[in-house]
Amino acid sequence: MGKMRAAICTKYGKPEVFQLKEVEKPVPKDNEVCIKIYATAVTASDIFIRSSNVPLRLKIFMRIMLGIRKPRNPIIGLVFAGVIESTGKDTKRFKPGDNVYGLTGYTLGTYAEYKCMKETDSTKGCIALKPSNISFEEATAIAYGGLLALQHIEKGNIQTGHRALIYGASGTSGTFAVQMAKHLGAEVTAVCGASNLEMVKSLGADHVIDYTTQDSLPEGIKYDFILDSVGIYKSSKLKKACKDTLSPTGKYASIDDGALKLDSRRLDRIREYVEHGYINPVIDRCYPLEDIIEAHRYVEKGHKKGGVAITIT
Ligand SMILES: NC(=O)c1ccc[n+]([C@@H]2O[C@H](COP(=O)([O-])OP(=O)(O)OC[C@H]3O[C@@H](n4cnc5c(N)ncnc54)[C@H](OP(=O)(O)O)[C@@H]3O)[C@@H](O)[C@H]2O)c1
Numbered sequence: 001m002g003k004m005r006a007a008i009c010t011k012y013g014k015p016e017v018f019q020l021k022e023v024e025k026p027v028p029k030d031n032e033v034c035i036k037i038y039a040t041a042v043t044a045s046d047i048f049i050r051s052s053n054v055p056l057r058l059k060i061f062m063r064i065m066l067g068i069r070k071p072r073n074p075i076i077g078l079v080f081a082g083v084i085e086s087t088g089k090d091t092k093r094f095k096p097g098d099n100v101y102g103l104t105g106y107t108l109g110t111y112a113e114y115k116c117m118k119e120t121d122s123t124k125g126c127i128a129l130k131p132s133n134i135s136f137e138e139a140t141a142i143a144y145g146g147l148l149a150l151q152h153i154e155k156g157n158i159q160t161g162h163r164a165l166i167y168g169a170s171g172t173s174g175t176f177a178v179q180m181a182k183h184l185g186a187e188v189t190a191v192c193g194a195s196n197l198e199m200v201k202s203l204g205a206d207h208v209i210d211y212t213t214q215d216s217l218p219e220g221i222k223y224d225f226i227l228d229s230v231g232i233y234k235s236s237k238l239k240k241a242c243k244d245t246l247s248p249t250g251k252y253a254s255i256d257d258g259a260l261k262l263d264s265r266r267l268d269r270i271r272e273y274v275e276h277g278y279i280n281p282v283i284d285r286c287y288p289l290e291d292i293i294e295a296h297r298y299v300e301k302g303h304k305k306g307g308v309a310i311t312i313t
Pocket of ligand 1: 043044045145148167168169170171172173174191192193194195196211229230231232233234235236239255256257258259260302303304305306
């Protein structure tokens, strides 16, 4: 049996719970592929999982899914980008050497050098070929932010000339949503903090609003699509005001409406958008796996710009 390096999380708690260890390298079952992970990410979800510091209802649900007293899989981590190292005999979609990206769902396990998973979509993950024109680190931001945002944007029926408002435009899902709404022809208003206004403008936002200093939206304007991309646990007076600016036929969505769909066909569409240059990944910082504690401390502050990646060499 081979060995691999992994960041181990043997209990829920502060970022300091992580320990770097050598563990058994997984071997793919007949219906699994083995991915050599080159990059993972520290996402908002990873913070919820590691800290278990979430409202009670969510905590109960998460503990049932992930482990009651401690993480069932001590290797947490949800997002990966890497290369197919080997394939089980019953797999069909990938071959060794394919560059891939995706999410692992409730099985977690990406804070490590290798991960084995089924190649078919389920709550245990989804996997697709990675966009060829971006790095592994960038692919992690696009996988998580893209899947989160696109499932709502696709239902939003954004048409050329529509007004779209993205609340939380500077986060992982928000930076994707701004670019996607713009690509679909919308006039985009992006809401974020003062230090990120220029960044979201550079992504194509037509108008920017600082939620830390403004409590209301421009008088008389109605929006055809509003996406709350920070979710139900972060709010402001401005976010509450947003709901009153929806046009009668408009669509309001929160990134927390329903579960994140692990859909490899959506990952395929995201790859095409990226390869056509419609969407550019936004990466705030990259840390080596050895600095996973530092990376969690940073993301926990709640102001990452785009995604935070972990490089695994
Ligand atoms: N439904 C599901 O299954 C599911 C799964 C995973 C995640 N989620 C949700 O998705 C959310 C978004 O995750 P993410 O990674 O895209 O973003 P994130 O990392 O949670 O958001 C980071 C951004 O949020 C902005 N922000 C913080 N507080 C804000 C406020 N009160 N108003 C406006 N912006 C604020 C910050 O902007 P500034 O720095 O500019 O202030 C920062 O750029 C998660 O928090 C979670 O609730 C849902």
